Amino acid sequence: MKKTDTFTRRAFIGGTVVTGLGLTLNLISCEKSTETPEPPQPDPTTSGNENTLNITDVSLPSNIDVSKGMELTITGKGFAMGDQVIFDPLIAGYPRAAIDVSRVSAESVVIVLAEQLVTSGYRVSVKRGSRTVTLGQTALNFVFNASIPDKDGMTIKGTVFADGVGLANVVVSDGFEVTATDENGIYYLPSAKKTKYVFVSIPGNYEVATDINAPLFFNRLRQPEETVETHDFELTPVNNNKHVVMVLGDMHLANRNNDISQFQTGFLTDVNQSIQKYKNAGNKVYALTLGDMSWDTYWLLTNYGLPDYLREMNKINAPVFNTMGNHDNNPSHTDDWISEDKFREVIGPTYYSFNIGKVHYIVLDNIEFKENNGARAYSPRIVSDQLEWLKKDLATVTDKTTPIVIAMHVQLISNLSLNGSGQESRVFRLQESQLFVNALSGFTDVNILSGHVHANYNVRLSPSIMEHNTGAVCATWWWTGRDGHAGNHICKDGTPGGYAIWEMEDRQLKWTYKSIGYEEDYQFRAYDLNKVHLTEDKYVPLHNPSTTGVSWNTYAGEYVNLNQNNEILINVWNYDTDWTVEVTENGVSLPITRVHVTDPLHIISYSAQRMNRNAAPTGAFVSIPTAHMFKVQASSPTSTVEIKVTDCFGRIFQESMVRPKEIHTQMK
Structure with a gap:
C-alpha cells in the first residue's frame, strides 16, 4: 500500500506540545521536505492586517494535534458569529479551507475542522465581510486521538490503529524502552529520545505504509526530551502468513567498477523476477538487507553514499527492511553512536523488530565503530544498551516456539574450517557472543542471518539456533564482472554472487541460495x-x-x-x-x-x-x-x-x- 501524502521518507515526523493556551494541544508536523518553504507574505493593504476587526489577545498555538471533524477552540477577544476562519497552506498544492465559526464567547471562538485539511502548516486568518485579519501561523497535525491525556514521566504517546480501530498488544519502542498498546491501542513511553525516533514492531498480518518501498514503521522525534510528543502508527490488515523474504547481503554500491550497471542489469533484474515469481504463487514478498549497502570510503571519493543507495533500492519491487553494516558508518567520526547518525538520518533505525505472519524478525547493529586515523576500525559487538533492548523485545514474544529470525551484519561464527577428523571447527566472531546467545535462551527455532564475509556458509550451532552467512550481492566487490575482467560474478569462496530466498508459511521456514543469472536449482x-x-x-x-x-x-x-x-x-x-x-x-x-x-x-x-x-x-x-x-x-x-x-x-x-x-x- 502507498501513502497518499507526498512527504519524503526521511523528513516525515516531528513533534511538540503546547499547554496553557486555553486547551492542551499537541503537534507532530509532517513536512514535505527538510525545509518548509517560506509562504508569500500577505499584502497589508488588501488583507486588512491593520486589524480593523478589533480582534485582540489571540493565543494561536504554533503546533496543534487535531482529529478529523473535531472542534478547535482559539482563544481571543472580538470574534463574531458570521466570521470565517481561513486556513491557507504554507505548502503550494495543499488544500485551503474557509470555516464558518460555530460558537463565539467573549474569550474564544470555536470551529469544526474541515475534512479537506491535512497535516501541514497553515496561515490562519479571520474574514468578516470584505475585511480579513491574519491571526498567525500554526501547524496542524492530524492524529487518531487528539484527547490522549499526558502521564507523568511519559514523553511519547500515541495510538496504533487499523481501519479506524485501536489495536491492543502492539509493541512500540524508542530503542531503549519497550511497551505495548492497551485495549484502545494507546501507548506511552518514558523516552529520553536518544535515538530521535519511535518505532512500531509491526504485528503479524499487518503492514505499514511505504515511501516507494521503504516501510514507514518509525516516526522521528523533533522536540526536547521533556516535551511530550504524539506519534501514531496506522496499520493495514493483510494476510502474510505465507510470505517470502529476499535476503540481500553486502551490496557495496560506490559508483566504481561498473557497479551500478552490474547492480541494475544483473541483480535488480534477477531479484525482481524472483519477487514476481513468488507473488504470482500467492506470497507476500519482502526484502531484508544485511548491511554494507554503501561503502564509506567512497562517500567522499566518488560522492556516492546512503542517499544514492536508496535511489537504487527503490527499484526493488518489494518493501525493503535495512540492516546496518560497518561500511554504513560515517568515517568522519570516531564515536560509535555519532558515526551512526547519517544512517539514522537517511535510512532510519539501526536496530528494531517487526513481525510478518507468525515469524518475529529482529534487526541488529552489531558494529561498534572505532574510527582511528582513517583506519575505519570497529569491533563486532552488540553494545550493552542494544543487548538490553533485545532482551526486552524478546520478552514480548511469550510463545517460545515462535520462529525468530535475526538479521545482523557481522557473523556470529567465523567462516568454518575443519579439524583433523574432518569435523567443523567453530570459532565465535562476535565479541561477547555468549551474552547474545544467552538472550535467545528458551526459544526453539532461531535463525541468524549475517553477511560481511562475501562467502556463503551455514552453521547449526545447536538444535534451536542456526546461522546462515549469506553470499554477497556484490560478490567480490563487483570486481570479477567489471568491464574487461572475468565476465562472471563470484564470491571469495566460489559462491556465485547472489542472495537468499526465505519461504515462510505459518511456522514452517525454508531457505535457498539464489545465484544471480541462474535458476534456483543451481546449487553446486x-x-x-x-x-x-x-x-x-x-x-x-x-x-x-x-x-x-x-x-x-x-x-x-x-x-x-x-x-x-x-x-x-x-x-x-x-x-x-x-x-x-x-x-x-x-x-x-x-x-x-x-x-x-x-x-x-x-x-x-x-x-x-x-x-x-x-x-x-x-x-x-x-x-x-x-x-x-x-x-x-x-x-x-x-x-x-x-x-x-x-x-x-x-x-x-x-x-x-x-x-x-x-x-x-x-x-x-
Missing part, C-alpha cells in the same frame, strides 16, 4: 582437478612481479601443481550438515571427503585478472578456503560421473559431469 559447481592446473604462463602471462611485489604461487596455492589423480572437487555453497553429497561412477558410489580449500574459479576470476594488469590483488578480496567443498577420486580421467546433492528439505540437485571438463571463467 564441479571441477575436474585434472584440468585445474593454474600456471603463471597460462593465467598471468603479463604479470611483472617487480611491479606488483607479489608471487602468483601465493594465490594459486595447490592448484599451481599438476594434478593427475582423477579427482573431482565439488563446491556446494549452501551446504549444511543436514545435506548429503553423493557421486557415482558407472553406477558405483565413490567415497567422498569433505575438504577445506580455496575455489579455483575465484582465483582465476579475481587474483589472476588483477595480476595480469600488474596490480596486486587486494588482500581482503582474494580467495578464501571454505568447508563446503567435497572431493572424490574417479577411476578414469574420462569417465562421466553422476553427482547428486540433496538439501535439508529433501530437494535434489544433480549433474551428469562429462569429463574431461575444462576450467574457465564462464564455466557453470
Whole structure:
C-alpha cells in the first residue's frame, strides 16, 4: 500500500506540545521536505492586517494535534458569529479551507475542522465581510486521538490503529524502552529520545505504509526530551502468513567498477523476477538487507553514499527492511553512536523488530565503530544498551516456539574450517557472543542471518539456533564482472554472487541460495582437478612481479601443481550438515571427503585478472578456503560421473559431469 501524502521518507515526523493556551494541544508536523518553504507574505493593504476587526489577545498555538471533524477552540477577544476562519497552506498544492465559526464567547471562538485539511502548516486568518485579519501561523497535525491525556514521566504517546480501530498488544519502542498498546491501542513511553525516533514492531498480518518501498514503521522525534510528543502508527490488515523474504547481503554500491550497471542489469533484474515469481504463487514478498549497502570510503571519493543507495533500492519491487553494516558508518567520526547518525538520518533505525505472519524478525547493529586515523576500525559487538533492548523485545514474544529470525551484519561464527577428523571447527566472531546467545535462551527455532564475509556458509550451532552467512550481492566487490575482467560474478569462496530466498508459511521456514543469472536449482559447481592446473604462463602471462611485489604461487596455492589423480572437487555453497553429497561412477558410489580449500574459479576470476594488469590483488578480496567443498577420486580421467546433492528439505540437485571438463571463467 502507498501513502497518499507526498512527504519524503526521511523528513516525515516531528513533534511538540503546547499547554496553557486555553486547551492542551499537541503537534507532530509532517513536512514535505527538510525545509518548509517560506509562504508569500500577505499584502497589508488588501488583507486588512491593520486589524480593523478589533480582534485582540489571540493565543494561536504554533503546533496543534487535531482529529478529523473535531472542534478547535482559539482563544481571543472580538470574534463574531458570521466570521470565517481561513486556513491557507504554507505548502503550494495543499488544500485551503474557509470555516464558518460555530460558537463565539467573549474569550474564544470555536470551529469544526474541515475534512479537506491535512497535516501541514497553515496561515490562519479571520474574514468578516470584505475585511480579513491574519491571526498567525500554526501547524496542524492530524492524529487518531487528539484527547490522549499526558502521564507523568511519559514523553511519547500515541495510538496504533487499523481501519479506524485501536489495536491492543502492539509493541512500540524508542530503542531503549519497550511497551505495548492497551485495549484502545494507546501507548506511552518514558523516552529520553536518544535515538530521535519511535518505532512500531509491526504485528503479524499487518503492514505499514511505504515511501516507494521503504516501510514507514518509525516516526522521528523533533522536540526536547521533556516535551511530550504524539506519534501514531496506522496499520493495514493483510494476510502474510505465507510470505517470502529476499535476503540481500553486502551490496557495496560506490559508483566504481561498473557497479551500478552490474547492480541494475544483473541483480535488480534477477531479484525482481524472483519477487514476481513468488507473488504470482500467492506470497507476500519482502526484502531484508544485511548491511554494507554503501561503502564509506567512497562517500567522499566518488560522492556516492546512503542517499544514492536508496535511489537504487527503490527499484526493488518489494518493501525493503535495512540492516546496518560497518561500511554504513560515517568515517568522519570516531564515536560509535555519532558515526551512526547519517544512517539514522537517511535510512532510519539501526536496530528494531517487526513481525510478518507468525515469524518475529529482529534487526541488529552489531558494529561498534572505532574510527582511528582513517583506519575505519570497529569491533563486532552488540553494545550493552542494544543487548538490553533485545532482551526486552524478546520478552514480548511469550510463545517460545515462535520462529525468530535475526538479521545482523557481522557473523556470529567465523567462516568454518575443519579439524583433523574432518569435523567443523567453530570459532565465535562476535565479541561477547555468549551474552547474545544467552538472550535467545528458551526459544526453539532461531535463525541468524549475517553477511560481511562475501562467502556463503551455514552453521547449526545447536538444535534451536542456526546461522546462515549469506553470499554477497556484490560478490567480490563487483570486481570479477567489471568491464574487461572475468565476465562472471563470484564470491571469495566460489559462491556465485547472489542472495537468499526465505519461504515462510505459518511456522514452517525454508531457505535457498539464489545465484544471480541462474535458476534456483543451481546449487553446486564441479571441477575436474585434472584440468585445474593454474600456471603463471597460462593465467598471468603479463604479470611483472617487480611491479606488483607479489608471487602468483601465493594465490594459486595447490592448484599451481599438476594434478593427475582423477579427482573431482565439488563446491556446494549452501551446504549444511543436514545435506548429503553423493557421486557415482558407472553406477558405483565413490567415497567422498569433505575438504577445506580455496575455489579455483575465484582465483582465476579475481587474483589472476588483477595480476595480469600488474596490480596486486587486494588482500581482503582474494580467495578464501571454505568447508563446503567435497572431493572424490574417479577411476578414469574420462569417465562421466553422476553427482547428486540433496538439501535439508529433501530437494535434489544433480549433474551428469562429462569429463574431461575444462576450467574457465564462464564455466557453470
